[in-house]
Amino acid sequence: MIIRIEAEADVPIYTQLTNQIIVGIARGEIIPGDSLPSVRAFAADLGVNMHTVNKSYHELEKRGIIKIVPKSGAIISPMEQITSEKQQQILSELKPVLAEALVLGVSKKEVQQLVGTILEEMKER
Numbered sequence: 001m002i003i004r005i006e007a008e009a010d011v012p013i014y015t016q017l018t019n020q021i022i023v024g025i026a027r028g029e030i031i032p033g034d035s036l037p038s039v040r041a042f043a044a045d046l047g048v049n050m051h052t053v054n055k056s057y058h059e060l061e062k063r064g065i066i067k068i069v070p071k072s073g074a075i076i077s078p079m080e081q082i083t084s085e086k087q088q089q090i091l092s093e094l095k096p097v098l099a100e101a102l103v104l105g106v107s108k109k110e111v112q113q114l115v116g117t118i119l120e121e122m123k124e125r
Helices: 013-026 039-046 050-062 084-103 108-121
Strands: 066-069 073-076
Touching (some): 013 050, 050 066, 050 073, 084 108
Antiparallel strands (some): 066 073
């Protein structure tokens, strides 16, 4: 998996890293049980501060995507049945993005096409 950090972007680097790891998992480039690089090694490879990688890993752990095991590192968590709480969280995060698209003039059909395109890029689950 290739991680591309855009230092000049408005999106914080830890968020870019978090999002790219999630996309890598969705595409099947990283699978449950795989280990992520150590914070120190990943930071050195990406040319970012160790605290940035650490913050990303803790965000992934908070979301239940990885498990941080002392002395073993960060391990991709197994995919489990989604809870109704998690489904509601996803809906609440999607709603403002979709509303903004509609307000900006993107049609319902175009939104559906965009979502379909994104899903095609991801591994089917």
